[in-house]
Amino acid sequence: MEVVKTIADIKRLRIKLSEPVGFVPTMGYLHEGHLSLVRQAGAENQSLVVSIFVNPTQFGPREDFDRYPRDLKRDLALLEKEGVDLVFMPSVDEMYPPQFDSWVEVDKLTRRLEGASRPGHLRGVTTVVAKLFNIVQPTRAYFGQKDAQQAIVIKKMVADLNMNLEVVTLPTVREPDGLAMSSRNSYLSPEERQAATVLYRSLMLASGLWSKGERDAQKLRNEMVKLIKKEPLATIDYISIANPETLDELYEVKPPALVSLAVKIGSTRLIDNVVLG
Numbered sequence: 688m689e690v691v692k693t694i695a696d697i698k699r700l701r702i703k704l705s706e707p708v709g710f711v712p713t714m715g716y717l718h719e720g721h722l723s724l725v726r727q728a729g730a731e732n733q734s735l736v737v738s739i740f741v742n743p744t745q746f747g748p749r750e751d752f753d754r755y756p757r758d759l760k761r762d763l764a765l766l767e768k769e770g771v772d773l774v775f776m777p778s779v780d781e782m783y784p785p786q787f788d789s790w791v792e793v794d795k796l797t798r799r800l801e802g803a804s805r806p807g808h809l810r811g812v813t814t815v816v817a818k819l820f821n822i823v824q825p826t827r828a829y830f831g832q833k834d835a836q837q838a839i840v841i842k843k844m845v846a847d848l849n850m851n852l853e854v855v856t857l858p859t860v861r862e863p864d865g866l867a868m869s870s871r872n873s874y875l876s877p878e879e880r881q882a883a884t885v886l887y888r889s890l891m892l893a894s895g896l897w898s899k900g901e902r903d904a905q906k907l908r909n910e911m912v913k914l915i916k917k918e919p920l921a922t923i924d925y926i927s928i929a930n931p932e933t934l935d936e937l938y939e940v941k942p943p944a945l946v947s948l949a950v951k952i953g954s955t956r957l958i959d960n961v962v963l964g
């Protein structure tokens with residue numbers, strides 16, 4: 688495994704890799720969710736590239752860029768075990784030199800959900816992912832369903848801009864009690880960690896009601912709100928039941944429907960989702 692820090696070096700080494708090349712972009716502080724993407728990318732491709740880059744342009748001014756958890760030594764040891772060929776860890780200065788002035792933006796899909804709550808977040812994501820795709824030139828890139836809107840928006844960017852790769856989305860990896868794995872879970876105190884199960888519990892409540900025949904989306908949202916409000920440490924940002932292609936909110940739940948939510952547990956904002964049908 689080679690650890691590469693400059694764009695010139697990754698381009699030079701990438702040319703020598705055997706095709707097809709699988710790519711997993713991450714912000715590091717790796718957990719089993721990331722590793723599931725790495726393993727699938729390894730199984731489906733001859734070569735494997737992982738990037739670790741905490742991308743400043745996808746964090747808002749009052750968000751957690753500075754304190755985002757980092758543990759490069761541990762990340763590299765985990766990736767070494769997975770048979771990764773190249774780890775790309777660019778510097779912020781090289782990715783965003785002072786004269787940097789180009790942005791990649793997907794329009795309608797980013798007005799909702801995370802886009803509505805975190806202005807500029809998805810523009811930062813699409814810009815960095817487009818840059819990484821141009822630099823790494825992967826055959827396939829792997830993303831987690833955990834960040835459902837991100838995966839949908841990246842697929843749209845790749846289609847609209849005729850980018851020459853396949854985007855693969857893989858299922859959310861969870862803790863035994865259902866909490867979706869996330870680097871941000873490390874912010875939670877033991878009490879908050881317990882409270883954080885309310886996200887998955889509310890998704891399971893909606894999914895259970897849907898299975899029993901409830902088709903009124905507003906009823907499902909209301910039941911989720913009621914459950915989450917019982918948890919004193921939780922504050923709802925949004926709860927959505929939407930068409931997974933357009934992200935338009937649904938009145939009647941017709942499968943497939945994306946049930947997604949963002950909830951603050953204490954000061955930590957967590958997201959999760961399930962697809963019905």
Ligand code: AMP
Pocket residue numbers: 712713714715719720721723724829830831832833834857858859860861867868869870
């Ligand atoms: P991040 O490091 O948070 O930018 O995530 C890197 C990639 O890992 C993204 O495609 C995420 O959607 C994916 N990912 C994060 N958490 C999970 C999880 N619990 N299960 C599956 N994929 C995940």
